[in-house]
Amino acid sequence: MKKISIIGAGLGGLSCGIRLQSKGFQVTIIEKNQHPGGKMMPVELGDYRFDFGPNTITMPWVFNRVLNDTGFHLNDYLTFTRLERHTKNIFHDGTSFIQSVHADEVISQLKELDPYAAYRYWDYLKVVERLYKLSEEAFFPKAITSYKDFLAPAMSKAFFSVRPFEKLAHFNKKYFSNPHLQKVFNRYATYIGSSPYQTPATFSMIAYLEMISGVYTVKGGNTQIAKSYEEVFKKLGGEIIYGETAVEICIKDQTAYAVKTDSGALYEFDRLVINGDYVTSTRNLIKESDRKGLSNRKLDQYEPSISAFVILAGLKTYQPDIHHHQVYFPEDYQKEFEDIFTYKRFPEDPxxxxxxxxxxxxxxxxxxxxxxxxxxxxASIESVESYKKKIYRILESKGIPISEQLEVEKVFTPDTLKSMFKAYKGSIYGLSSNSMKDAFLRPGNKSKYVKHLYYTGGSTHPGGGSPMVVMSGMNVADSIISDIGSFRFE
Structure with missing residues (x-):
């Protein structure tokens, strides 16, 4: 029986492990933290429970697909609830716009806010649906092992059809004349950790998922997805080792053969999957001399994605006016991204x-x-306390009773994310998609520099976001099966 080791029990590692374990491999997952799911982490502060992330769930069929042919069904573990009116957007002048999967409700609002957009909304939906379908057919289903994969006729044709040379902000201006509404649909760039003024218009396809397919939540919290995967993986015979940190990948003749951990253990394998940040994992776990052609200097040239300043705040009294998803936009949205990507500073008006x-x-x-x-x-922040108070002041001015209702709180900074998840400079999605190269030619799922080594997760193909990470894990599993076969006997 072939042995597979996976570093990291995030959604990519879990989905990869489930598929491989069900096909007859013996899979061991090594996880430095004490929970499955990576950033999909539950946090309890007294009587308050939070999902650290992700908060927005789309494409529930992808999560179900992981369990195909395993004998298990995700519906036995999870209940997905569709949020018909999922996000309330509030602008600096007090006007608001609620995103809904019902086009008639959206158009009704647009007639008041932006008559031009009301007229063009159906055209917008048709275009973003086409972009999504092209991506689903050409980019999502397979692991990328080389840039040459993009030269395949079907993928090459799809690439030139998904608006790779147009910026997302420019695309949205064609359909929305009201600057407030442009902000709403430009915000999709942040779902992949990027700027709407730099990232390709391809990612307008996210609107298909939110405005047509729908946004979901999971009963009991979105972190139940990771817990369910963990349970299924163990029932299939897989092993998860928590509280151990991988410190080195052992390599001989450019071939990986074992992982060392901080406990002194050595885990030998036939194939290794890294479910973690591409840059940090490669730099920390593989000696530079063992990855000729991929120097530390080359790794440092990648632009990190957006990070986050997160506050978990428990308010004593239930606040019915705060929607499941609620966004407060600044007056100057573009300046926020200049602050983040150009000046590397925390936004003054976020x-x-x-x-x-x-x-x-x-x-x-x-x-x-x-x-x-x-x-x-x-990047690091000089004063966590002062920035937290700044956010609280803004929310208080919007009518959220922080000072009189706050009972518990916990703050996470980019440095927190860097420490907890070994995230590249504290980034959420590893690499930004602010250039066409980084958007489409992300690090491949199979190492070009070390044999028997694969990568899954948001910093590799097909990109960030929970469904994409899950697809990445399944694609890697299928690639390994293709390379060395399946061992399951019917």
Whole structure:
């Protein structure tokens, strides 16, 4: 029986492990933290419960697909709830716009806010659906092992059809004349840790998922996805070792053969999968002399994605006016991204996102459990306390009773993310998609420099976001099966 080791029990590692274990491999996952799911982490502060991330779930069929042919069904473990009106967007002048999967409701609002957009909204939906379908058919289903994969006729044709040379902000201006609404749909760039003024218009396809397919939440919290995967993986015979940190990948003749951990253990394998940040994992675990052609200097040239300043705030009294997803936009949205990517500083007037899962299911937490996120550069912050108070002041001015209701709180900074998840400079998605190269030619899922080594996760193909990470894990598993075969006997 062939042995597979996976470093990291994030969604990519878990989905990869489930598929390989069900095909007859013996899989061991090594995880430095004490929970499955990576950044999909539950946090409890007294009687308050929070999902650290992700807060927005789309494409539930992808999560179900992981269990195909395993004899298990995800519906036996999870209940997905579709949020018909999923996000309330509030602008600096007090006007608001609620995103809904019902086009008639959206158009009704657009007639008041932007008559031009009301006229063009159906055209917008058709275009973003086409972009999504092209990506689903050409880019999502297979692991990328070499840039040559993009030269295949089908993939090459799809590439030139998904608006790779147009910027997302420019694309959205064609359909929305109101600057407030442009901000709403430009915000999709942040879902992949990037700037709408630099990232390709291809990612407008995210609008298909939110405005047509729908945004979902999971009963009991989105972290139940990772817990369910962990349970299935173990029932299939897989092993997860928590609380051990991989410190070195042993390589001989350019071939990986074992992993050393901080406990002194040595795990030998036939194939290795890294489910972690591409840059940090490669730099920390593989000696530079063992990856000729991929120097530390070359790794350092990657631009990190957006990071985050996160506050988990428990308010004593349930706040019915705070939606499940609620966003407060600044007056100058473009300046926020200049602050982050050009000046590498925390935004002076930031967009503030709140996830309030108790809005949909009050049983998950006492009072109101506010996950408050501000886009941040992948950099350290001088004064955590002063920036936190700044965010609180802004929210207080919007009518959220922080000072009188706050009972518990916990703050996470880019440095926190860097330490907890070995994230590249504290970035959330590893690498930004601010250039066409980084958007489409992300690090491949199979190492070009070390044999028997594969990568899965948000910093590799097909990119960031929970469904993409899950697809990445399945693609890597299929690539390994293709390379060395399946061992399951019917």
């Amino acid at each position: 967009t503030i996102y709140i996830s309030h899962s108790a809005y949909t299911d009050q049983s998950v937490s006492k009072g109101s459990n506010l996950f408050i996120l501000v886009n941040a550069p992948a």
